[in-house]
Amino acid sequence: MSRDGHAPKASAAILVKxxxxxxxxxxxxxxxxEHQLAWARSGVLSVAAEAGTWVLPPTRALWIPAGVPHEVMASGRATMRSLYLRxxxxxxxxxxxxxxxAGPLLAGLIDHLADTNLNPQRRARAEAVLIDVLEPVNRATIDAPMPTDERARDVARALRADPTDARSLAQWGSHVGASARTLARAFRADTGIPFGRWRTAVRLQAALPHLAAGESVARVARRVGYGTPSAFVAAFHRETGLTPGGYFRNPE
Incomplete structure (x- = not known):
């Protein structure tokens, strides 16, 4: 059954909503x-699961295995297309x-499969091609997993609410009742990356919806806590291997 309670047509292995x-x-x-493939046809989606949060412009999609709890957010106007696979x-x-x-071929296949009038033969061929072109990406994904330590988690929640907050770990420690060393260990152990890099990822996640809306790099850099556009672009490239403009271009 799909999340709205309707089963796919008998001829369809993939249901598009x-x-x-x-x-x-x-x-x-x-x-x-069902397995779900979440994609923003327009705008930017944020999908949060226990393993982390993924920010998805139209050039990225997210495979969500059956049974994995998740939530979806849109900071701006967005059109979400979900594929459900048995x-x-x-x-x-x-x-x-x-x-x-999510290059032009995958996007076109998703749109094609959204046509409820496709005959079973055409649908089956398109479904097979879609499965064949699913291509994982890692480097260009900006991920900031939530720490499990409660004090580190309090810091993480505050920074997600205000990515411009530039307090040091020592200052955060005074706020949550832990030493800077304890917080540093918690972030590295729970998220797999140092605190500084985690905060960078949160800032870049916060930047993506604004970049997708067409705001200038200079304005977005200020919005998320960078003093100069060049510092923001350097951080973006360091984390993703791409410039902000390159991130939103369709993959070759």
Whole structure:
């Protein structure tokens, strides 16, 4: 069954649903019995699961395995297309959320499969091609997993709410009742990256919806706590291997 309670047509292994999201809309945490491919046809989506949060412009999609709890957010206006794939007939077996490249071919196939008037033969061919072109990406994904230590988690929540907050770990420690060393250990142990890099990822995640909306790099840099556009671009390139403009271009 899909999340709206309707089973796919008997001829369809992949069901496509389209949903418009207004700024600030949130789809609360939920699970599916099917695998889901989440894609923003327009705008930018944020998908949060236990393993982390992924910010998805139209050039990226996210594979969400069946049974994985997740929530979806849109900071600006967005059109979300979700593909639901029956596990028993799907050859893809990624056990955790997997970001994917969403180039023109994948985008076109998703739009094609959204046509409810496709005959079974054409639909089956398109479904097979779509599965074949799913291409994982890693380097260009900006991920900032939440720490599990409660004090580090308090810091993380505050920085997600205000990425411009430039307090040091020592200052955060005074705020949450832990030493800077304890917080540093917690961030590295729980998220796999040092605190400074984690904060950079949060700032870049916050920047993506504004970049997708067409705001200038200079303005976005100030919005998320960078003193100069060049510092922002350098951080963006260091984390993703791409410039901000390159991140939003369709992959070759």
């Amino acid at each position: 389209t949903r418009g999201l207004a700024p600030g809309n949130r789809i609360d945490r939920h699970t599916h019995g 596990p028993e007939s799907c050859p893809v077996t990624w056990p955790a959320p997997q970001p994917l490249s």
